[in-house]
Amino acid sequence: MRKNDIKPWVLRYEDVEEFYCSADVVICGYGGAGASAALEARRAGADVLVLERASGGGGATAMSSCEMYLGGSGGTAVQKALGLEDSTENMIAYLSECFGPNGDAEKIRLYAQGAAAHFDWAESLGVPYKREAIYERAVEPFGDESLLFTGNERAYPFNRVATPIPRGHVPSREGNQGGKVFMQALMARVEAEGVRVQADARVTALLQDDAGRVRGAVVKIEGRECAVEATRGVILSAGGFVMNSDMVADHAAHVLPYATPYGSPGDLGDGIQMGIAAGGNTVNMSEVFLSLAIYPPAKLTHGILVNAQGQRFINEDAYLARLAHYAVQQERQEVYLLVQNEDYEPSLYMERLRIAGTGDTIAEVEAEAQLPEGSLQATVAYFNRHAQQGEDPLFHKAPEWLKPLDKPPFALVSYCPREVKYPMGNERGYVMFTLGGLETLPTGEVLTAGGAVIPGLYAAGRTSAGLPRTASGYASGMSVGDATFFGRLAGKQAATR
Numbered sequence: 001m002r003k004n005d006i007k008p009w010v011l012r013y014e015d016v017e018e019f020y021c022s023a024d025v026v027i028c029g030y031g032g033a034g035a036s037a038a039l040e041a042r043r044a045g046a047d048v049l050v051l052e053r054a055s056g057g058g059g060a061t062a063m064s065s066c067e068m069y070l071g072g073s074g075g076t077a078v079q080k081a082l083g084l085e086d087s088t089e090n091m092i093a094y095l096s097e098c099f100g101p102n103g104d105a106e107k108i109r110l111y112a113q114g115a116a117a118h119f120d121w122a123e124s125l126g127v128p129y130k131r132e133a134i135y136e137r138a139v140e141p142f143g144d145e146s147l148l149f150t151g152n153e154r155a156y157p158f159n160r161v162a163t164p165i166p167r168g169h170v171p172s173r174e175g176n177q178g179g180k181v182f183m184q185a186l187m188a189r190v191e192a193e194g195v196r197v198q199a200d201a202r203v204t205a206l207l208q209d210d211a212g213r214v215r216g217a218v219v220k221i222e223g224r225e226c227a228v229e230a231t232r233g234v235i236l237s238a239g240g241f242v243m244n245s246d247m248v249a250d251h252a253a254h255v256l257p258y259a260t261p262y263g264s265p266g267d268l269g270d271g272i273q274m275g276i277a278a279g280g281n282t283v284n285m286s287e288v289f290l291s292l293a294i295y296p297p298a299k300l301t302h303g304i305l306v307n308a309q310g311q312r313f314i315n316e317d318a319y320l321a322r323l324a325h326y327a328v329q330q331e332r333q334e335v336y337l338l339v340q341n342e343d344y345e346p347s348l349y350m351e352r353l354r355i356a357g358t359g360d361t362i363a364e365v366e367a368e369a370q371l372p373e374g375s376l377q378a379t380v381a382y383f384n385r386h387a388q389q390g391e392d393p394l395f396h397k398a399p400e401w402l403k404p405l406d407k408p409p410f411a412l413v414s415y416c417p418r419e420v421k422y423p424m425g426n427e428r429g430y431v432m433f434t435l436g437g438l439e440t441l442p443t444g445e446v447l448t449a450g451g452a453v454i455p456g457l458y459a460a461g462r463t464s465a466g467l468p469r470t471a472s473g474y475a476s477g478m479s480v481g482d483a484t485f486f487g488r489l490a491g492k493q494a495a496t497r
């Protein structure tokens with residue numbers, strides 16, 4: 001990491017001559033994590049000031065569908081109303097499988113223990129959740145349902161270690177407006193309960209005293225840099241760094257050729273850079289969420305994904321981030337979906353996909369797509385032989401998605417990142433956002449590389465390395481769920497120190 005490459009991200013507290021204002025808890029960034037932290041800090045009795053660089057709060061959280069990954073404790077109110085039981089152990093088993101050695105076991109445990117109550121908190125803000133679920137293979141509800149499977153729960157290897165249960169909770173609102181609905185309700189409550197919010201205020205540095213305690217921040221308001229004192233702590237909740245191309249090049253250069261940034265304009269890594277300058281350690285910085293949206297429509301899952309050697313590399317019923325994680329590991333990121341006519345429909349989330357080959361036989365498709373002779377034919381013959389028995393010995397795709405590819409015509413559709421384009425962006429590639437950040441305790445306290453707590457400094461949301469750690473185990477809802485859940489813990493902790 002290039003520290004302080006543009007300006008000092010930390011200034012000496014002792015050098016400040018005059019403070020513009022003071023608060024017990026100062027929060028940098030008014031998105032999901034910051035607003036949740038503000039509300040809890042206020043409820044714990046602190047005087048709270050939120051500083052937001054944009055002209056209003058919301059951040060990436062308001063842009064999102066606000067799917068939150070929640071369950072455990074017997075089930076959330078929505079799961080229970082639908083007769084679904086979800087134990088905390090089941091959720092821990094699933095989340096632990098998701099992130100493997102990258103995961104933070106303590107954060108996973110606390111999250112699974114508190115997620116059902118976190119749902120009650122979200123609903124108590126006035127966010128509408130309907131007691132209805134959609135069980136199809138989808139990314140978000142097509143109607144106003146509030147519950148769906150949003151990850152790999154039903155796919156191998158996750159279905160071997162945990163009982164599949166839907167945990168994606170979405171505000172009930174048609175038209176993908178969940179994030180707006182949620183943030184409007186949350187910010188209304190934050191402001192009604194007496195938190196001071198200053199917009200158009202970019203935090204440019206932390207104030208740290210000679211003993212190492214963070215005691216405030218410097219903020220740019222109307223072109224003037226002002227010092228703000230924080231008597232109990234500063235919470236960095238400024239989002240991730242996906243919009244900072246230098247930082248992405250420093251930490252996750254491997255994704256640059258094939259990924260398009262997906263986030264808010266504020267995802268410039270300010271919070272992470274300030275935290276580093278104050279002595280904080282970063283972890284997981286090279287990991288990103290990536291998406292390869294071959295579905296919906298769900299029936300495309302009957303097809304098989306192959307690489308430039310005509311070979312399969314994954315069970316196609318995995319979640320779109322896991323598909324992307326493995327797709328980009330294929331040579332030249334060449335990946336194709338082979339489908340037969342009865343399953344073919346244009347993908348909902350991808351525009352104008354290139355058909356690399358068509359034909360009445362697999363040999364014709366293979367030749368037109370210029371795959372090595374015999375490669376795709378061997379793959380399909382092997383797949384078909386086992387699919388007839390409802391088996392997939394290589395990748396364990398679930399039986400409901402297994403059927404022989406023997407009804408022509410066939411098409412080989414290119415999902416190579418240099419060729420795909422999502423409807424919401426102009427650039428090509430799989431969309432991405434960052435999953436690395438400051439190393440924190442579950443309470444948000446920022447740690448040094450030696451594991452010591454930096455007094456007075458907290459971080460949450462994508463400024464920190466939170467619950468979601470890899471695209472291979474990601475499920476929709478893990479980021480907003482994490483940002484708001486651990487944002488609340490950071491707010492409580494900062495207020496009471």
Ligand SMILES: Cc1cc2nc3c(=O)[nH]c(=O)nc-3n(C[C@H](O)[C@H](O)[C@H](O)COP(=O)(O)OP(=O)(O)OC[C@H]3O[C@@H](n4cnc5c(N)ncnc54)[C@H](O)[C@@H]3O)c2cc1C
Nearest residue numbers: 029031033053059060061064067203266461462477479480
């Ligand atoms: C289109 C889209 C859809 C998504 N859908 C989902 C979903 O359904 N579920 C899910 O879990 N995840 C989803 N994600 C990811 C998720 O939205 C984010 O990872 C998460 O909301 C981040 O929350 P946060 O509080 O860390 O950051 P944000 O909500 O982005 O808040 C950070 C705030 O800090 C401000 N800020 C930045 N720098 C400064 C500074 N120097 N001074 C002051 N303020 C500053 C920013 O302007 C911003 O308002 C989606 C992402 C996108 C882009």
